[in-house]
Amino acid sequence: MVSERATRTTPFAAMDVLERANRMDDVIHLEVGEPDFETPPAVTEAAVAALRAGETGYTSSKGKPELRNAISDYYDRRYGVDVAPERIVVTSGSSPALLLAFSALVDPGDEVVLTDPHYACYPNFVRQTGGRISTVPLSAEEGFRPRVEAFQRAVSDETEALLVNSPANPTGAVLDGPTLDELVGIADRADATVISDEVYHGLTYEGEDHTVLEYTDDAFVLDGFSKRFAMTGWRLGWMVAPPDYVGHVNRIAQNTLICAPNFVQSAGIAALGSGDDFLDEVRETYRERRDFLVDAVDEWDMSMGYTPGGAYYLLVDVSDLPGDAFDAADFFLEDAGVAMTPGPDFGANAAECLRVSYANSEEKLREASERIQRALERVEISAD
Ligand SMILES: Cc1ncc(COP(=O)(O)O)c(C=O)c1O
Incomplete structure (x- = not known):
């Protein structure tokens, strides 16, 4: 059935x-x-060269060390935060990273708080793990920017995860740094974990991008190459996991995903190294x-x-x-x-x-x- x-x-x-x-x-x-x-030509060239060099086998399930180092350098360069490569798990796009985060964090019946409007796929990710959704309403009058008080009301002892997305799909709203910091505090006080979908970082026209990792290590970050490097069909992304979760995430990844494609990971290294x-x-x-x-x-x-x-x-x-x-x-x-x-x-x-x-x-x-x-x-x- x-x-x-x-x-x-x-x-x-x-x-x-x-x-x-x-x-x-x-x-x-x-x-x-x-x-x-x-996709930037240098990225495509790197993938072709990698294929020619025979990079067609499995890699470590966390991803190639060179790519994880390049992602770690990216956090340092872009946000000034220190992210150990050991905390980074490379995935086939940020979508599998979302599934890994929910799988590692949510038990059936656990509450996940997300905004309304939200990215259309989020509720289905929560459903895959049997989680319960609670929403924080956003309004056009406030530019669809989440208000701290609304999150405060929504988050309780029942809350396991708080999912934020900035710049946001479908609204385009951008969360400012102080608000993100306050949301981290709210999650912390409720013993909940922030999951931050940062896949549109770089495509910000008003204000600045802030990774949740500027405020805490105890958060999941999902990011990827799809939007920023015009690489949707390449299927390459990553997760940064809280230190206590890395081993658990990796076991799920080993069993269910094995690894992201080998030569595509080399294309990712080229993308991150290609300048701005x-x-x-x-x-x-x-x-x-x-x-x-x-x-x-x-x-x-x-x-x-x-x-x-x-x-x-x-x-x-x-x-x-x-x-x-x-x-x-x-x-x-x-x-x-x-x-x-x-x-x-x-x-x-x-x-x-x-x-x-x-x-x-x-x-x-x-x-x-x-x-x-x-x-x-x-x-x-x-x-x-
Ligand atoms: C908010 C958001 N998160 C995640 C994704 C998934 O992107 P990908 O799996 O290509 O990295 C999308 C795609 O549209 C998105 O809009």
Whole structure:
């Protein structure tokens, strides 16, 4: 019989929309969280060289020592924090790292606190380990930035983990350092552990990125190469685990994942060693696209009155359109040829929204905006 856990796992709407949109002609894709940039050539060259050099066998389940050293250096260079390579476990993207963190931390019935809206897949990760979800509501009026008091109310003795994500998917909100520090204090007092998803670090346009490791060693950090180095399909990420958990995480990784692909790990070493030029350029381009889209959404009259500070997403309010957010997504896909993701997947507080991704060229964003504008004029005409 199919397990309850399997039946309770919900589909990932962005991927569903993508599959549907891919079967149609002339669709502009604003539904997926996938950089439209190419992986830096030096990274691809390193992977090819590694393949030619025969780097095709298993590696240590924690990852190649050279890559773990490079990740440790990255924390020192970028945040000035000392992370021992022994605490780093390399994974095939940050998604398996999330599963490892929950597997190592959460028992059936344990409470996991996360924000609403949140990344669509988080509840399914919690479900895989039998955890219980409690949410902290975020509002557009506050730019979807988590408030310390709201976390204080949500976290209790029942709480095992507190999951934060900055810059956030789907809102683009950025957590400032002092708030992150206070959240660490809240978790500490409740004997809970912070899990910090830092996969969009580097793509921050307002404020600065702060790793939770600046404030504590007793936290899980998930990060990876997908977003920052345009390497989504390479499947490479990592986890930094609290010292007491490393051995446990590693045993689960040894058994279930074995290791991340050998030659891809060499590509990761090249990516971390390639300097900041690629990221600086990409960040500037995303910032320009964000500014364009924020103005465009105002013109569509669907603005939520906030400006995302990072990642490449924006939530727009479609509650004035006929039907629900799924109908709105269908309408823009069918009538305008623009794919966007319905909000309900991201939590109750995004239920009346669409998530728009600006991981697409400015030319495509301009064209999408014109199409949306024209489609909205038709809605008004048909409503009359
Ligand atoms: C917030 C967040 N975390 C994790 C991931 C997973 O990324 P990957 O497994 O490619 O590292 C994504 C992907 O969209 C994401 O948006």
